[in-house]
Amino acid sequence: MTGNHKTPQAPSLETVHMSKSFGSLRALDDVSLRVASGSFHALLGENGAGKSTLVKCIMGFYQADAGQVLLDGCEALVHSPRDAHALGIGMVYQHFTLVPCLTAAENLVISRADAPMVIDWKKERQQLEAFMDAMPFRVRLDAQVSELSAGEKQKLEILKLLYLDQRFLILDEPTSVLTPAEADEVLGLLGDMAHRGEVTVLMISHKFREVKTFCDSFTVLRRGRFAGSGSAQAVSVSDLSQMMIGDAGLRPPATRTQAPPKGPALHLDKLSASDAEGRRVVSDVTLTVNAGEIVGIAGVSGNGQSALIELLSGQRKIDAGQITINGEDFQPTRRNFDRFKVFGLPEEPLRNAVVPRMTVAENIAFRSFDKPPAANRLGLLSPARIRQRGADLIARFNVHTSSPDAPIETLSGGNVQRAVLARELSGEVEVLIVANPCFGLDFASVSDIRRQIMEARNRGAAVLLVSEDLDEIFELADRIAVMSEGRITYLAPAAETDAIEVGKHVAGQHG
Numbered sequence: 001m002t003g004n005h006k007t008p009q010a011p012s013l014e015t016v017h018m019s020k021s022f023g024s025l026r027a028l029d030d031v032s033l034r035v036a037s038g039s040f041h042a043l044l045g046e047n048g049a050g051k052s053t054l055v056k057c058i059m060g061f062y063q064a065d066a067g068q069v070l071l072d073g074c075e076a077l078v079h080s081p082r083d084a085h086a087l088g089i090g091m092v093y094q095h096f097t098l099v100p101c102l103t104a105a106e107n108l109v110i111s112r113a114d115a116p117m118v119i120d121w122k123k124e125r126q127q128l129e130a131f132m133d134a135m136p137f138r139v140r141l142d143a144q145v146s147e148l149s150a151g152e153k154q155k156l157e158i159l160k161l162l163y164l165d166q167r168f169l170i171l172d173e174p175t176s177v178l179t180p181a182e183a184d185e186v187l188g189l190l191g192d193m194a195h196r197g198e199v200t201v202l203m204i205s206h207k208f209r210e211v212k213t214f215c216d217s218f219t220v221l222r223r224g225r226f227a228g229s230g231s232a233q234a235v236s237v238s239d240l241s242q243m244m245i246g247d248a249g250l251r252p253p254a255t256r257t258q259a260p261p262k263g264p265a266l267h268l269d270k271l272s273a274s275d276a277e278g279r280r281v282v283s284d285v286t287l288t289v290n291a292g293e294i295v296g297i298a299g300v301s302g303n304g305q306s307a308l309i310e311l312l313s314g315q316r317k318i319d320a321g322q323i324t325i326n327g328e329d330f331q332p333t334r335r336n337f338d339r340f341k342v343f344g345l346p347e348e349p350l351r352n353a354v355v356p357r358m359t360v361a362e363n364i365a366f367r368s369f370d371k372p373p374a375a376n377r378l379g380l381l382s383p384a385r386i387r388q389r390g391a392d393l394i395a396r397f398n399v400h401t402s403s404p405d406a407p408i409e410t411l412s413g414g415n416v417q418r419a420v421l422a423r424e425l426s427g428e429v430e431v432l433i434v435a436n437p438c439f440g441l442d443f444a445s446v447s448d449i450r451r452q453i454m455e456a457r458n459r460g461a462a463v464l465l466v467s468e469d470l471d472e473i474f475e476l477a478d479r480i481a482v483m484s485e486g487r488i489t490y491l492a493p494a495a496e497t498d499a500i501e502v503g504k505h506v507a508g509q510h511g
């Protein structure tokens, strides 16, 4: 029954013996989870553990094969997200769903199912002001969404659910787009609302610190099954990790081998580039990366790092300057990537590095599909060989997929990342260009992917790593640079600097 189930107060929600398969893959296997009324509950698990599948079943995006959703103890029949909304269950996605060219007020009003054809703005405005007054945080109603910071957009997404009277909030990694300070503010406010009994929150998270600081309780999934639950305050981080990865344990972390210096491999000489409006986004960047070395570029996003990666990958025009590899002029074209053995792991690989509807095997074989062994010497493709090579690399790089023939878009985030790495690191690599490689990944995938990058360096690759995560830079880099307003403002050997010094330059307090 999808009748009038809505409760003004924070509801409790349970899933009971819920299962869901995709073909032969059992993505959820008999999962029961209980989120108490007015609690802040974390849902944890490795990439591919089934977290998104579980919340999509609750939201009615998927129909579970078996099991029930109970809302305040009564069965809730949710056949579509519309049913979920009618029951007061709402979700904030990792990506924003707001309309950027409209104001915050307009976004709220049009989100209503009962928004009138002709809007009486005076009346709506008064009601919105009254609504905002009752909320623990505000967003400027007249601001155009495109002008809001990531933190404000995230708050507006949450306000939208509350405006629609949704009191069971599902948040999918809500802090991945926020700075640590913004994340703490938003989670703190949500926690306060939950404790006042105004909302119940179920949050998918990979960040133990956030779970321990803000959540009351947790559930862990492992390979589609319930792996544990309890008090977020009482559980130790090592117990949480153990629940997530089971007895298999973590593979050892990345180790740096010391090798004699091998000399410059990648050299950027006074590189400059502009954006579509003609503003300089990369200014006079000169930087050398030696063979067998990782140079990490730290900095807050929007300071030219993405533009620099685009220059190196041939997606942005070079206004001035030169790139050389082993002393030779390098123009970033597909032919030259092969000739100079340049490989890359871009940000958001599902968007930037794969063809989502093609299979995992095809995507893995992509760079090499027209060369032996995937093709014969005349360049004719062999599907059987593509599949075989895909299957070998899937096993070698530990990619979890139901089959080499599954579309790559059906893989979890961490596994798309591993598949791209498998493709990029399986051959001989001279230069590796990596941008925020571990964004949104669970700790086991993070450790796996960092190890692969370090091993490429140990084998002699010159690695340029752009990352917003200072811990990642310190774990991997031999030398650390900071990019600010399109320029390299700082460069030092990792052993001779520390996070405070680098942090100062990231914040622009150099000189």
Ligand SMILES: Nc1ncnc2c1ncn2[C@@H]1O[C@H](COP(=O)(O)OP(=O)(O)OP(=O)(O)O)[C@@H](O)[C@H]1O
Pocket (backbone or CB within 6 Å): 022, 025, 027, 045, 046, 047, 048, 049, 050, 051, 052, 053, 054, 400, 401, 402, 410, 411, 412, 413, 414, 415
């Ligand atoms: N539409 C689909 N078709 C086929 N397989 C799918 C589909 N959606 C998910 N899967 C598979 O189900 C399993 C669980 O995926 P799910 O996205 O629920 O994991 P997750 O825990 O949310 O991972 P992540 O942390 O990476 O987002 C994965 O093996 C995934 O490949």
